[in-house]
Amino acid sequence: MSEDIWLPGSFTKNFSWGKDQGLRQLYENIRIGFDNKLEAVPRDVYRERVTGAGRPDFIPLNFFLFNTIKNGVDYLAIDELVFQALTSEHSERFDKLALFAFNFSYAGTWKGARTGQRYPALWAKHYIIDRVCKDYHWDTTKISAEDIEDFLKKSLQFKAKTYRKISTNLNFMYEIGGINEYKTKRIERWWVDALFLAIDRIISDLESKNNTQPTENTLPNLLLKSKFLELTGVSSPEKSFAMAHLMSLYFICAGLSRFNSESVKEKISVVLPDYHYHTPNDPRPQGALHPTNPRILKTIPRDCAELAKKVGFEIVQADDLDSFNPTNYINERAKNAVKKLEQKNIKPTMSAEELHKLTRGE
DSSP states (O other), X not given: OOOSOBOOGGGGSOOOOOSSSTTHHHHHHHHHHTTTOSSOEEHHHHHHHHHHTTOOOHHIIXXXXXXXXXXXXXXXXXXXXXXXXXXXXXXXXXXXXXXXXXXXXXXXXXXXXXXXXXXXXXXXHHIIIIIXXXXXXXXXXXXXXXXXXXXXXXXXXXXXXXXXXXXXXXXXXXXXXXXXXXXXXXXXXXXXXXXXXXXXXXXXXXXHHHSOOOOTTTHHHHHHHHTHHHHTSSOOHHHHHHHHHXXXXXXXXXXXXXXXXXXXXXHHHHHOTTOOOOOOSOOSOEEEEOTTOTTOEEEEOGGGHHHHHHTTOEEEOHHHHTTOOHHHHHHHHHHHHHHHHHHTTOOOSSOHHHHHHHHTTO
């Protein structure tokens, strides 16, 4: 990744985020641009749809989405950010994922793209890595327009005619997007989605540059170089351990091809040759839950459910996703374990509640 010069691009323009609605305008922009379909869309078509709806297009196109060129045509790719926008209601979880997409700063390329547009927000990325993470240890109360402006003025790589407009725009987006909630050490669902998005973007970027793809063995080092953990809040052993399970889930679910039913069916035929695939009646995504930690819950295309089971994940039905509670899940498993012991005439020395308290260190 070239980081010699950081350019602000079109981020000096206003996006009209609105008040008290987070990043809903981006969410709706994506749904309009993709016409609510999980299919890559030509960049020109996206722009026509969005501008026709009276919405600005440059900020989503150049900073949040991933651009690619296929057969000489500019396209916007399907990845985790688009998947979440098209299959879920707008939520704070989407907003935090979108903030990560911006800070991660992988936008791909298109015909006529200028120097610096492949990685368009390196100034924001390094503000998070070098100041918020390294200097402030994710004390988000120190983030302000003044602090961002101070960072940019001291950064020799940043080249712009104005600092203030960019700083106020970025600070406002951070405020409404919920960056103050990044500081937890616990795994949250947006963080799980962000890991998948990071892998999507890393793979897409490599493919567009030299037509290579990482493997499960090479991906961890690429994630390390991308500064994924530094960009997604306070690091913790829980997050590090979860990454191994989630990378296995990503690859078993056909990676970037997980949104294509035919590709998933082909993967199933290889991994589960005795499984007879049938088109699901309910197309809504399901949840893949790792039983070692119920906070490792990833929304996946329904076609991927059987593949997820192959690497140790349990499936959470679509109707239960929004109401899923990790604590209730742990309690229920503890109660079921006690019942199984009783059925074998093994009398436990503590109740399920006591067992739960013990596992939590209480």
